[in-house]
Amino acid sequence: MMASDLPGDALTAFEFFAGGGLAGLGLEGFQVTFANDIDRAKASSWQANHAGAFHTGDVRDLTPEDLPGQPDLVWASSPCQDVSLAGTRGGLAARRSGTFWSFWQLMQALDREGRGPRAIVVENVVGLLTSGQGRDFPAICSALVQAGYRVGALEMDAALWLPQSRPRLFMVAFRDAEAPTGSHPAPPFHTPRLIAAHDRLPKPVRSAWAWWKVGPPSRPNLDIGALLEPDDAVQWLGPSDVGHLLELLAPLHRERLDAAQRSGERRVATGFRRVRTEGGVRVQRLELRFDGVAGCLRTPSGGSSRQYVLVCDDGRVRARRLTGREAARLMGLPDTYVLPKGETAALRLMGDAVAVPVVRTLTDALLRPALIRARIAA
Numbered sequence: 518m519m520a521s522d523l524p525g526d527a528l529t530a531f532e533f534f535a536g537g538g539l540a541g542l543g544l545e546g547f548q549v550t551f552a553n554d555i556d557r558a559k560a561s562s563w564q565a566n567h568a569g570a571f572h573t574g575d576v577r578d579l580t581p582e583d584l585p586g587q588p589d590l591v592w593a594s595s596p597c598q599d600v601s602l603a604g605t606r607g608g609l610a611a612r613r614s615g616t617f618w619s620f621w622q623l624m625q626a627l628d629r630e631g632r633g634p635r636a637i638v639v640e641n642v643v644g645l646l647t648s649g650q651g652r653d654f655p656a657i658c659s660a661l662v663q664a665g666y667r668v669g670a671l672e673m674d675a676a677l678w679l680p681q682s683r684p685r686l687f688m689v690a691f692r693d694a695e696a697p698t699g700s701h702p703a704p705p706f707h708t709p710r711l712i713a714a715h716d717r718l719p720k721p722v723r724s725a726w727a728w729w730k731v732g733p734p735s736r737p738n739l740d741i742g743a744l745l746e747p748d749d750a751v752q753w754l755g756p757s758d759v760g761h762l763l764e765l766l767a768p769l770h771r772e773r774l775d776a777a778q779r780s781g782e783r784r785v786a787t788g789f790r791r792v793r794t795e796g797g798v799r800v801q802r803l804e805l806r807f808d809g810v811a812g813c814l815r816t817p818s819g820g821s822s823r824q825y826v827l828v829c830d831d832g833r834v835r836a837r838r839l840t841g842r843e844a845a846r847l848m849g850l851p852d853t854y855v856l857p858k859g860e861t862a863a864l865r866l867m868g869d870a871v872a873v874p875v876v877r878t879l880t881d882a883l884l885r886p887a888l889i890r891a892r893i894a895a
């Protein structure tokens with residue numbers, strides 16, 4: 518269903534933990550009437566790319582008076598550092614990821630005023646399925662169910678749409694709105710670890726569970742090579758830096774690189790530096806992939822979080838850092854998206870964002886049709 522099917526005002530959405538506003542860009546057919554983030558630099562990026570009201574500040578300081586009207590949908594991409602498998606694993610009880618509960622208190626306050634949304638989407642890393650000693654995922658599902666929502670989740674990897682491996686968890690909840698469901702979990706978005714987490718939920722939550730029906734994209738994703746800047750528009754590392762980098766390759770990765778060089782064809786690899794324990798000793802390694810897909814973008818917090826691009830052609834190897842614009846393309850953004858000045862700021866913005874085509878798929882398959890039907894029926 519299209520937004521033009523709707524009598525009266527457009528569908529509206531609030532975007533919490535909005536960052537650069539990539540969720541809002543995927544919510545086609547919705548007008549974002551409120552967005553919030555604590556980070557001033559991200560607020561500037563949001564404002565450079567969107568019209569509308571942005572509130573810069575801590576979600577913990579927001580009150581219902583800051584929120585305009587009753588939105589159809591609320592989107593929350595709450596911080597992941599404490600639930601990520603690479604993070605502290607303190608879960609939703611920890612300081613950063615615990616901001617989810619401040620967001621949730623606002624939703625409860627809106628509800629008490631009769632302004633609660635018909636749909637809520639909570640996006641986070643897949644580590645949320647097991648974080649907090651397995652208590653976090655049931656806690657969010659229970660909160661949604663107690664508030665009268667029917668809840669389901671999907672694990673969606675951006676790699677189905679874009680050449681970036683980026684699995685993320687999308688918890689989608691509807692109240693007084695019907696979205697298509699299946700009677701059983703179905704691939705590719707109801708993954709074994711999601712099904713296992715569902716099976717551990719308390720019975721009353723499982724009774725309000727829905728296996729939302731969302732199909733995979735019909736068009737295959739692009740190869741990373743198609744998103745790269747022209748070779749003469751980027752800064753390549755000098756020979757000694759390339760040499761140092763290649764010394765970090767583990768034997769298997771060295772073999773892959775040698776094979777690519779021997780092929781004589783142009784081959785593109787992406788890679789990260791990682792610390793591995795080998796024979797009880799911690800060593801730094803450069804790990805490459807040649808499958809046409811970039812590794813998951815991360816927020817730059819040190820040398821190891823910046824992704825490398827290696828190009829083999831004519832038997833030589835060149836290496837460089839992935840650029841901010843390339844990172845934006847890997848999130849599904851058009852080149853008209855205004856990036857902050859400076860590579861670190863651009864990569865920081867992209868590193869914890871949500872991939873736009875994934876949001877668009879959820880919007881087309883579930884959110885917009887269900888909410889238009891609910892508005893027409895109301």
Ligand SMILES: C[S@@+](CC[C@H](N)C(=O)[O-])C[C@H]1O[C@@H](n2cnc3c(N)ncnc32)[C@H](O)[C@@H]1O
Pocket residue numbers: 534535536537538539540553554555556559574575576577594595596597613616866869870871
């Ligand atoms: C996972 S990112 C979401 C990014 C966003 N979805 C995007 O596409 O750019 C989490 C965001 O929460 C913001 N954040 C962290 N703590 C916050 C707080 N206490 N109040 C409001 N926002 C906060 C961070 O600045 C970050 O932009």
